[in-house]
Ligand code: GLC
């Protein structure tokens with residue numbers, strides 16, 4: 001038996017609830033829909049599920065703008081539906097993680113609705129309110145990830161408030177102990193309902209500082225490349241000396257961790273974290289008494305990575321975290337183009353290689369130390385959906401920068417389940433779905449693939465079963481990278497009783513594992 005905690009080696013399946021399964025014919029996925037598909041996830045052989053936010057929300061950022069942290073958005077169901085979902089998840093031997101958004105809430109949250117009214121109401125200090133500069137301008141040069149300034153004006157208070165994303169996502173003030181305590185209560189609410197952990201959204205954007213805030217510096221290394229984000233001024237700045245990743249965040253993190261530690265069952269806190277130097281920031285965020293692990297962005301590069309790029313991404317994370325389970329790797333999520341498509345170009349491959357490449361990428365990330373997140377549809381080698389008409393676009397970030405930038409809808413289209421089951425392949429029987437379903441995906445529908453012995457789904461399922469029997473992968477989080485050619489990635493996974501050479505060949509698109 002391994003001494004490692006479950007989360008140190010966990011393979012976690014990420015569900016984007018809006019696009020997983022619709023159960024009531026409104027074209028939008030929901031919690032009962034997820035419950036009805038749990039067997040499919042369990043049969044894949046993963047250890048846990050992470051569900052992106054399903055709380056009440058005006059859906060300006062599709063759930064990452066929460067207006068009540070302790071309930072379910074009626075579109076997605078009820079708390080009773082959640083209880084049924086968690087019960088079945090646990091019955092299948094899976095853990096359930098939910099997605100908490102501590103950095104900001106919706107401008108429709110009663111906290112903000114009250115706070116913005118005046119300078120002296122009970123919630124007046126719950127957000128970052130700052131007087132204008134003498135010339136009326138915003139207090140700093142900070143920009144929002146989603147375009148425009150990070151400060152918006154509130155006429156009632158004659159002050160600016162901070163938002164690192166949309167202006168409808170005001171940043172909470174984590175210097176305020178009332179805010180910190182509110183999140184402890186939220187954590188207890190969900191832990192009491194049985195959740196096994198939280199994916200914590202954008203922890204680098206939490207802010208616990210107060211005026212005067214410092215300006216960001218220009219990034220001297222910024223170059224216009226061919227990535228869509230290069231068109232956004234946000235990416236011309238360095239952030240970690242002023243706007244993001246400030247050490248003052250750790251008070252809140254430590255308080256939140258102390259809540260998790262009160263519970264039995266090894267509740268897991270995985271923080272989504274990026275930064276000018278994400279490895280350094282991760283070390284800080286996962287110091288004793290803080291997060292268990294951080295979700296590493298190295299392999300999520302928007303434009304994809306070539307083999308040397310992947311090697312470098314792995315090395316820089318391993319450099320700091322070898323021997324520990326304090327990091328999580330992913331190739332895909334709801335924020336970046338799907339890896340099966342995105343990775344083709346930098347590797348000099350075309351679509352005929354999509355399946356073989358996706359299988360190889362999955363095996364690679366699962367073989368690395370720490371936990372792994374698989375995004376819904378990766379097990380089917382789903383392609384990125386680039387042909388969504390502009391008038392059907394939903395993502396606010398995409399809409400802001402269209403038509404040059406497609407945004408994140410490309411990886412958020414609904415799952416397909418059975419090619420022969422209605423026009424939406426079993427996702428929904430509504431007239432239309434919230435985002436269009438891709439024709440191309442119909443050839444890779446989930447249940448059809450689960451029934452096909454040679455599918456990626458089944459190959460990954462066998463791989464995950466095999467992995468569970470490898471002490472080198474389950475008993476220790478240690479790996480040693482081996483020098484090799486520019487088309488290969490080789491490393492040894494090492495435990496007391498086994499050394500396993502893991503070989504990933506991007507020329508033949510095959511992986512092999514041999515005991516040393
Ligand atoms: C995270 C989420 C992303 C969201 C943002 C703001 O990066 O993954 O989807 O838009 O935070 O909450």
Ligand code: CA
Nearest residue numbers: 022024028030
């Ligand atoms: Ca629905």
